[in-house]
Each structure stands twice: as structure tokens, then as C-alpha cells.
Amino acid sequence: MTVPAPHNLPVEPNRFIGRERDVSELGALVRAERVITLSGVGGIGKTRLSLRVAAQARPWFADGVWLVELARVGDPALVVNEVAGVLGVRDELPGRLLDGLRLRLRDASTLILLDNCEHLVERCAELVAQLIAECPRLRFLLTSREPLRIQGELVWRVPPLELPDERHPDAESVLLFVERALAAGARAVTEHMPDVVRLCRALDGLPLALELAAARTGLLSPGRIADRIGDRFALLTTGHRTAPARQRTLLATVEWSHDLLTPKERVLLRRLSVFAGVFDLGLAERVCADGGILRRAELLDLLAGLVDKSLVLHQGGAGRYRLLETIRQYAADRLEEVGEVARLRDRHLRVVCEEMERCYEGGSLEPRMPWPARLAHFIRGRTLLDDCRAAIDWAVASRDAVTGLRLARAALAILAVRGDLGESVGWHERLLALDLAKVPDDVVAVAAAALAYGLELADELERAEELIVQGVEEQKRHPYTHWLGISYGVALTVFFRTGRTERALRYMEELEAAASAHDDPFNLATARIARLNLALFQGRLRQARRHGEEALALGRQAGHHWTQARALTHLGAVAEAAGDLETALSCHADALPLLEGMDNRVELARCHAQLGRVAAGLGDRAAARKHVAAGLELSRKAGQRRGVMRALSALSALAQAQGDLEGRCWPGPPPPRCASRSGRSARRGGCGSC
Amino acid sequence: MDERIVMVDSGTGLKLTEEQLDERSAVATVQLRRRGVRSGDTVLICLRVGPDLLVSTNAVIAAGGVVWPLPPDLDTATLRDRIHESGARVMISDVRQALDAAEESRVRIVMSVADLNGSCPSWAPPT
Ligand SMILES: Nc1ncnc2c1ncn2[C@@H]1O[C@H](COP(=O)(O)OP(=O)(O)OP(=O)(O)O)[C@@H](O)[C@H]1O
Numbered sequence: 001m002t003v004p005a006p007h008n009l010p011v012e013p014n015r016f017i018g019r020e021r022d023v024s025e026l027g028a029l030v031r032a033e034r035v036i037t038l039s040g041v042g043g044i045g046k047t048r049l050s051l052r053v054a055a056q057a058r059p060w061f062a063d064g065v066w067l068v069e070l071a072r073v074g075d076p077a078l079v080v081n082e083v084a085g086v087l088g089v090r091d092e093l094p095g096r097l098l099d100g101l102r103l104r105l106r107d108a109s110t111l112i113l114l115d116n117c118e119h120l121v122e123r124c125a126e127l128v129a130q131l132i133a134e135c136p137r138l139r140f141l142l143t144s145r146e147p148l149r150i151q152g153e154l155v156w157r158v159p160p161l162e163l164p165d166e167r168h169p170d171a172e173s174v175l176l177f178v179e180r181a182l183a184a185g186a187r188a189v190t191e192h193m194p195d196v197v198r199l200c201r202a203l204d205g206l207p208l209a210l211e212l213a214a215a216r217t218g219l220l221s222p223g224r225i226a227d228r229i230g231d232r233f234a235l236l237t238t239g240h241r242t243a244p245a246r247q248r249t250l251l252a253t254v255e256w257s258h259d260l261l262t263p264k265e266r267v268l269l270r271r272l273s274v275f276a277g278v279f280d281l282g283l284a285e286r287v288c289a290d291g292g293i294l295r296r297a298e299l300l301d302l303l304a305g306l307v308d309k310s311l312v313l314h315q316g317g318a319g320r321y322r323l324l325e326t327i328r329q330y331a332a333d334r335l336e337e338v339g340e341v342a343r344l345r346d347r348h349l350r351v352v353c354e355e356m357e358r359c360y361e362g363g364s365l366e367p368r369m370p371w372p373a374r375l376a377h378f379i380r381g382r383t384l385l386d387d388c389r390a391a392i393d394w395a396v397a398s399r400d401a402v403t404g405l406r407l408a409r410a411a412l413a414i415l416a417v418r419g420d421l422g423e424s425v426g427w428h429e430r431l432l433a434l435d436l437a438k439v440p441d442d443v444v445a446v447a448a449a450a451l452a453y454g455l456e457l458a459d460e461l462e463r464a465e466e467l468i469v470q471g472v473e474e475q476k477r478h479p480y481t482h483w484l485g486i487s488y489g490v491a492l493t494v495f496f497r498t499g500r501t502e503r504a505l506r507y508m509e510e511l512e513a514a515a516s517a518h519d520d521p522f523n524l525a526t527a528r529i530a531r532l533n534l535a536l537f538q539g540r541l542r543q544a545r546r547h548g549e550e551a552l553a554l555g556r557q558a559g560h561h562w563t564q565a566r567a568l569t570h571l572g573a574v575a576e577a578a579g580d581l582e583t584a585l586s587c588h589a590d591a592l593p594l595l596e597g598m599d600n601r602v603e604l605a606r607c608h609a610q611l612g613r614v615a616a617g618l619g620d621r622a623a624a625r626k627h628v629a630a631g632l633e634l635s636r637k638a639g640q641r642r643g644v645m646r647a648l649s650a651l652s653a654l655a656q657a658q659g660d661l662e663g664r665c666w667p668g669p670p671p672p673r674c675a676s677r678s679g680r681s682a683r684r685g686g687c688g689s690c
Numbered sequence: 691m692d693e694r695i696v697m698v699d700s701g702t703g704l705k706l707t708e709e710q711l712d713e714r715s716a717v718a719t720v721q722l723r724r725r726g727v728r729s730g731d732t733v734l735i736c737l738r739v740g741p742d743l744l745v746s747t748n749a750v751i752a753a754g755g756v757v758w759p760l761p762p763d764l765d766t767a768t769l770r771d772r773i774h775e776s777g778a779r780v781m782i783s784d785v786r787q788a789l790d791a792a793e794e795s796r797v798r799i800v801m802s803v804a805d806l807n808g809s810c811p812s813w814a815p816p817t
């Protein structure tokens with residue numbers, strides 16, 4: 001293999017201790033078995049071991065080794081989304097993600113590591129069984145406190161680290177403890193080896209317990225720690241008496257470590273449990289500080305204290321943090337105990353909403369702004385998506401429709417630039433089902449339009465039409481916003497597609513008037529592209545080109561790469577229709593890097609297919625093959641059946657051009673069954689997505 | 691020669707021929723090796739007396755392992771102690787109490803008789 005296989009495994013936070021034989025045996029098993037579940041209690045080291053094994057298995061999986069973290073996924077229905085997200089499969093049609101995953105994985109030699117499955121065992125079992133049956137070269141490595149219990153699953157029980165005895169005073173557990181204690185600045189630990197041995201035994205060799213204990217050796221000697229944890233163990237509340245011994249040991253250690261925190265650290269730790277994964281200091285300050293018990297200015301120090309005590313992990317050093325799952329659950333229980341859940345999750349929802357709106361506004365509302373500045377906002381918005389999901393769940397649960405809808409629409413804007421807004425359909429459906437009596441009319445109207453946007457992409461034109469008419473008409477009663485512009489774009493697309501050109505034209509004219517009056521180049525460009533489409537459809541190629549050039553100029557002035565890319569691909573289509581293949585080629589070629597930079601794989605794949613077709617027409621077979629193959633590969637990777645179809649039609653153009661119907665760049669077996677709805681017009685009015 | 695009976699299951703009356711014993715032992719040895727059993731490894735076997743026990747024992751020996759038998763009628767606490775003492779990574783058993791007793795041990799893989807017979811799906815290696 002020449003190109004190293006792709007992966008998304010994190011770098012290890014510190015030295016991996018012991019388990020040499022386990023790692024090498026699992027390395028062999030991962031190649032021989034299709035589903036291996038590493039099982040065992042929390043904190044025993046399942047995740048850490050699985051990451052080791054996965055990293056070493058990389059050379060065997062040409063299509064990559066992918067870590068999917070499920071700890072924070074609450075809703076079983078979202079397991080597929082999580083896997084798809086990691087593999088880069090885009091939501092072509094809302095609700096059809098699984099299809100996309102199948103397409104992506106059908107011929108791929110891939111190892112998927114599903115981490116922390118225990119709370120989603122049933123859904124994981126179903127999904128794994130299904131994918132294994134359909135994708136012959138796919139393998140799974142899982143970590144779960146409970147096995148899946150599916151056929152062919154090899155359950156591999158992770159033991160604790162080895163305990164010391166007379167013959168092996170430097171067993172794995174001792175090594176881990178001493179190393180972490182030294183890192184915590186405890187120079188003297190090695191002088192108390194008998195106590196260290198006693199402590200490692202008391203902690204049952206559990207890595208997480210050892211880490212928590214080692215983090216305190218700066219203040220307490222190993223002997224004292226062993227005594228204190230012994231006391232805690234005796235104090236464990238009755239409810240836990242029946243739990244397995246290892247679990248009790250871990251809980252006792254976590255409680256002990258928690259008891260040693262200062263009151264403020266305790267407050268912060270439990271509040272941090274509301275984050276859906278990685279968070280940064282700024283978010284922690286805004287969600288957790290309250291000006292009373294916790295002041296913003298002290299948060300950094302408190303956070304650093306929790307990191308020193310091994311209760312919070314400093315992720316990758318870039319000011320980003322996270323909690324291990326066992327600790328997060330413990331912290332969430334404490335939050336519940338003091339009755340702060342609703343208050344904190346409200347605040348989390350509000351802060352995530354404000355932050356997402358800032359990203360949306362920063363990226364989209366400024367009429368003129370250099371692209372790198374816009375992109376930074378979009379990228380920041382993408383990092384908030386996990387928290388966004390959790391926050392929308394809370395908005396639904398707490399019936400806070402207003403904040404939920406504001407968050408959902410801001411997030412939609414972030415998703416759309418990347419070409420996959422399928423997930424937003426579910427958000428809007430759930431939120432719009434709440435009691436909307438107290439929601440301002442314009443917020444409901446935008447939400448209806450946002451839902452219509454997703455439905456239109458999913459070809460649900462009837463529902464989309466009803467919603468978009470309602471959305472546009474209501475918004476017209478309020479001052480103009482960028483959302484009204486976008487809503488017009490959706491409306492005219494829906495009406496063009498259903499053949500009602502009159503109504504589409506009316507919306508187009510209204511959009512032009514409104515967008516020019518309010519200096520909204522993004523949506524004005526949408527109107528120009530719609531005019532281009534209409535002119536192209538009617539064979540008025542010169543006018544079509546003029547509209548396209550206007551749209552391109554608007555995109556350039558605005559500094560918006562998405563607008564420019566849309567204008568360019570449409571201009572390419574016009575040039576192609578005019579038989580000017582040279583120009584078509586250069587238009588599509590100019591759009592390509594813009595789409596790459598946005599990570600919009602759906603439109604990028606389409607652009608490659610168009611380039612392939614044009615290059616074939618020009619007789620440049622090598623270039624044509626290259627683009628068709630690139631488009632096909634992207635579509636397969638993103639699980640886009642329509643993209644595959646498009647690449648195939650480009651392929652047939654290519655094959656005709658070279659009189660070679662074998663289509664030599666087809667890299668695998670024939671294409672899968674294609675969605676029957678793919679017959680819609682390739683050129684649609686521009687709601688931005690085409 | 692092939693019809694030579696080497697064992698009769700006193701419970702079911704089923705007979706095991708020498709050829710069957712050889713064949714099943716060979717398959718089981720391969721399965722043990724696939725699960726990582728190497729020469730010198732201790733392997734726990736907790737099965738009722740019968741052909742499966744004989745096959746398992748044979749297979750562990752053939753894989754170079756050390757057999758550590760556990761009578762299935764021991765109580766859970768004793769089972770747990772013995773499992774702990776063995777330090778084994780692999781256990782062969784279908785017995786409920788033994789599976790429970792292995793819960794907090796250092797046993798990594800529990801193989802059932804079906805696993806030993808290779809009757810669980812075995813998948814093609816990646817190409
Ligand atoms: N072999 C090891 N060497 C060094 N550190 C380890 C090792 N095993 C585990 N750890 C550390 O111990 C802690 C707990 O391990 P890990 O997160 O893998 O547990 P887990 O079994 O996945 O727990 P959970 O069920 O809560 O997800 C982590 O901080 C991890 O880095």
C-alpha cells in the first residue's frame with residue numbers, strides 16, 4: 001500500500017502501559033473476526049485498549065480505521081448519524097442515511113471502532129448485524145460495558161491491569177500509578193513501594209482509579225490514600241452494595257476524589273456534565289459561571305485544578321477539554337442531586353444558540369467580507385454541532401420552542417454551506433410540533449421555510465410547497481431578513497420544479513426587489529441564477545450567460561465562495577449548452593477549489609462529474625477519466641446515490657467519446673440500485689443548493 | 691479401525707468413534723489457536739464429563755496448553771477462587787455458574803462447545 005490509510009484516531013494523551021500480549025492478540029483477532037466487543041466495567045481501560053488495537057491495525061484496512069464515539073449519543077436513532085458523520089457520508093435525502101452508509105461501505109476494507117455502546121446496545125446490535133451482512137470487508141471493534149449479543153460477536157473481556165506480587169513488584173498497575181504520580185510531581189512515591197503495592201491492590205488494578213489516586217500524591221502519601229479509599233469503600237451507600245466489586249472500587253475512588261475537591265471545583269465539575277463532548281474555556285465560562293458561586297474570572301484556575309486531579313482531560317492542548325465518560329456520568333448524577341439540571345441545560349441551550357447565531361451571522365450576514373473570515377465562522381459553527389444536538393433535545397424536552405427554533409435555523413445555515421442539511425429536517429419537525437402559542441410569528445415562519453428547504457431537497461414537494469408559501473407570506477409582513485431571501489429561493493425552486501412558472505416568476509421578482517433594496521448580494525445572486533436557469537431552459541443562452549456573470553460578480557464582491565461556485569457551475573452549464581466546451585471547462589475548473597475549501601462534498605462530486613463530461617467532449621480522455629473517477633469516489637464516500645448516478649452518466653459520455661463501453665475507470669462492481677426519484681431536473685432554480 | 695468406539699456418553703448413550711474424536715479435536719485445536727492460545731498457556735475447562743470434555747482436553751494439549759479442569763458442580767465462590775488462581779486467559783465452558791464466576795476474573799475469552807466445533811460463523815479474512 002502506498003498511500004497511508006485514512007483514520008481519525010486521536011493521539012494518545014500519555015504513555016500506554018502494559019497489555020502487550022493483549023494488544024498483539026487483538027491485532028490478530030481484528031483481522032480474523034468481524035465483530036469484537038471489548039467488555040468490562042467503566043474505567044477499566046476498554047477505550048484506551050481499543051484505540052491501541054485500532055491504531056496498530058491500520059495497515060490492514062485500506063479504506064481506513066474510524067473511531068465513532070457514542071458516549072454522548074442519547075437517542076438510539078442518531079447512531080447512524082454519528083457513524084455517517086465520521087465516515088463523511090452526507091445526508092442526500094433526509095432519513096436515507098443508512099442507505100448512504102451501505103453505499104459507502106459496501107466494498108470498503110474498513111475497521112469501525114464504536115466506542116461506548118452500552119446505553120445503545122440494541123440499536124448498535126441491529127446496525128452492526130445489518131452492515132456486517134451487507135458489507136463483506138467491513139469489521140467492527142466495539143467497547144461496551146455490555147456485549148451486543150449478536151451472532152458472530154467475539155466478546156473479549158478486558159481485565160484490570162496486572163497486580164503486583166512478590167515476584168512481580170513492578171506489575172502494570174504499579175507502573176501506571178508511579179508514572180502518573182511522578183507526572184503529578186510526587187517525587188517520593190518510589191520510597192513507599194509497599195504502600196504503593198497495597199494501594200494498587202486496593203484499587204484492583206483499575207486504570208481510572210489508579211489515575212485519580214495518583215493525581216493526589218502531591219498532597220497525600222500512597223498509604224494515606226489507601227486508608228482513605230478503604231474508608232470510602234465502607235461508606236458506599238447501600239444501593240451500590242450489590243454492584244460488582246470492580247464497579248464499587250471505582251465508585252469509591254471517584255467519590256473519594258470528588259470529596260477532596262474544593263466546593264467551587266465540585267460545582268464546576270457537575271456543571272461541565274452538560275457539554276456533549278469537547279468544550280473550550282469560553283463556552284465553559286458562559287455556561288457554568290453564574291456571577292455568584294462561580295465567577296468567570298476564576299474558571300480557568302478551577303478548570304486547571306480539575307485537570308490536575310485527572311477529573312477533566314485537556315484535549316490536544318489547544319484550550320479544549322473533555323470529561324471521561326465515567327466521570328461525566330458521576331458529575332451528571334451530582335448535578336441532578338442538587339436540582340440544577342434544568343437551570344444548567346437551559347443555560348447550555350441559550351449559550352449554544354447565541355454562539356451558533358454568532359457563527360451564522362458572522363459567516364452570512366455581512367454583505368461584503370473576505371472569504372477566510374466567513375469560513376472561520378462556518379468552521380467554528382461545525383465544532384458546535386454535538387452541543388447543538390444536545391441543546392435541541394433539551395429544547396424539545398423543556399418545550400422551549402423559541403430558543404430551539406432559533407438554534408435550529410442558525411445551525412441549518414452552517415450545515416447548508418457544507419451540503420448536508422438533512423439532519424435539520426428532524427429538528428424542525430420536532431420543534432414545530434411543540435406548542436407555538438408564545439413563539440413570534442416571524443420565528444415560526446422562518447422555521448416553516450427552513451423545514452421546506454430540507455423537504456424540497458428530499459423531493460417532498462407537496463409538503464414543501466405548503467410550508468414555503470406559509471413561510472414566505474408571513475415573513476413578508478415583517479422587515480426583510482436574509483432568511484426571507486433564502487425562503488424566496490426555496491419557494492421559486494419548488495414552483496419551478498412543479499411546473500408553475502408563473503408563481504415562480506412572481507417570487508423571483510419579489511426576491512430581486514427585496515434583496516437589492518436591502519443590500520443582500522447572497523440572495524440577489526440566487527435570483528440571478530434562477531433567471532439564468534429560466535433563460536437556459538428557454539434556449540436564450542446569451543441572456544443566461546449575462547445573468548450568470550451578474551451572479552458571479554455579486555459573489556466576488558460579497559467574498560462568498562459558495563455564491564461564486566454556484567454561479568460558475570451554472571455558467572459552465574450555459575457554455576456547454578452553447579457548445580463552448582473550453583469555457584465550460586474553465587468555469588467548472590474554477591468552481592472546484594472553492595467547493596473543496598468549503599468541504600461541500602455533494603456539490604464537489606457534481607462539479608467533478610461535469611468536468612469529466614466536458615473534458616470527454618473535448619477529447620481529453622485522461623482528464624475526463626480523472627474527474628469522473630474523482631466524482632465517483634467522492635459520491636461513494638459520501639454515500640450519495642444521485643452523485644454515483646451522475647458520475648455514471650458522465651462515464652457513459654466518456655465511454656462514447658472513446659468508443660469504449662467498458663468504462664475503464666469504474667473502480668468496482670456495478671452500481672447499487674438507485675433511488676427512483678433521481679429523475680428530477682439537474683438544473684433547478686437556485687435556493688442555493690444547486 | 692474407523693469404527694472403534696472410544697467413549698460412550700453415559701447420559702445420552704451417544705458413542706464417540708476414534709475418528710470423530712480425532713477430527714473434532716483437530717478442529718478445536720485450530721479454534722483455540724485462533725483465539726490466541728499458545729504453548730504453555732493455561733486453559734480452564736469447565737464441562738460435564740462426556741465427549742465434549744474429552745475433545746476439549748485433547749485440543750488444549752494439542753495446542754500446547756496446560757489443562758486446568760474445573761468440576762462444574764463447585765459452588766460459585768470456589769469456582770471464582772480457582773479461576774483466579776489459574777491466571778488463565780481462555781476458558782472453555784457452557785456452564786452458567788462458571789460463566790458467572792469468570793465475570794471479574796482475568797479470563798479474556800470464554801469459548802462454548804459450539805465455538806470449539808467451529809460452528810459459529812467464521813469469516814473470510816480481508817483481502
Ligand atoms: N493501558 C493503559 N495505559 C495508560 N493509561 C490507561 C491504560 N488503560 C486505561 N488508561 C487510562 O485510564 C482511564 C480510563 O480508561 P478508559 O477510558 O479506556 O476506560 P473505559 O473502560 O473505556 O471506561 P468507560 O466504560 O467509562 O468508557 C483513561 O484515562 C485512560 O487513558
Ligand SMILES: [Mg+2]
Binds near residue numbers: 046047115116143325
Ligand atoms: Mg470508554
